[in-house]
Amino acid sequence: MILYSFRRCPYAMRARMALRYSGAAVEIREVSLKAKPADMLAASPKGTVPVLLLDDGRVIDESLDIMRWALARHDPDGWLQADAEAMATLLADNDGRFKQALNRYKYAERHPEHPMTHYRDQGCEFLQVLEGRLERGPWLCGDRMSLADVALAPFVRQFRGVDLAWFAQAPYPRVREWIEAFIESSLFTAIMAR
Template identity: 65%
Template sequence: MSQAAATLYSFRRCPYAMRARLALRYCAVTVDIVEVSLKAKPAQMLALSSKGTVPVLEVQGQVIDESLDIMRWALARHDPQDWLLRQDPAAQEAMAALISDNDQGFKHWLNRYKYPERHPQESMAHYRAQGELFLQRLERLLSERDYLLAEHMSLADAALVPFVRQFAHVDREWFAQAPYPRLQDWLRRILDSELFVAAMAKPS
């Protein structure tokens, strides 16, 4: 089993940090997690990455400060359940497109849905409806299998789940009755999984 001593600067509610933590835990990377106060970012983190945003991984003199890069670094070391779907080029292409659409499109509407007061140009309902277009796409994918692109978790599931979780938590009552039963079940299964619970445990 491949392991590496590493330090991850994280913020528990940040979806980017969350997906990095998921991948590091899945890949059995030994990591010291430093919880960052966004109001008082540690000098060590800022010295490593001038971006000043989490996650930042320092490992063996290497600094990786993009969540997807952290995930791919970890998966290149150890991927026991084939999260990268290495034998399926079409699924790999679909995975890249799905993650890009999440990060570039869905995240845009999620931010506005979460904080409509910061974006008064449109209503909260409008922003939710725009985000729902992506949820509908995920629901269709889950009608064919247990996870987004395979019968097991892949990088796509791990990369997207923190953002879907945030969207669901903006108005939990609405999400619970929304017409996305497969997506609701997918979200519940991942959030209740040993992997997610362990990845999100507070550092002792």
């Protein structure tokens, strides 16, 4: 199996983590987004990563679908056993409103209709939701890591990285602790190795 990926893409990160965690044997092909390989584009004309080519010729080109495929094969710690409704809500909010705010916060110069802090404040609405969930335990959906944690962490990591000094003093101590533990985890470290 082949996974077309881009190291810093949060969608690709979450796919790589689920594949690694599940033990799926895949060849990872790092893609230059400026020169996408023809074989990747033939498999998935939309031209975005990740793209997983299965041994049987099927193509999965959505990160959450790749994660679910991997976890259906092998989910030793029960990432899928968390509250399904809570996970679905978190995933929808992350991939919708939070991702939009994150993009505008990271690239505020492309969206001059509002100051950067406006977009940061929009993203903080989601961080406040995460902070509230983390008051109940160390993970977003309970006492153990779930699909939601792995799927959201790459995006929160990007949000954090826009202004590290601001994030370090922002009123989200549980989110800070959660994302720092995630960044330092062996799973994340392994999938980010060059």
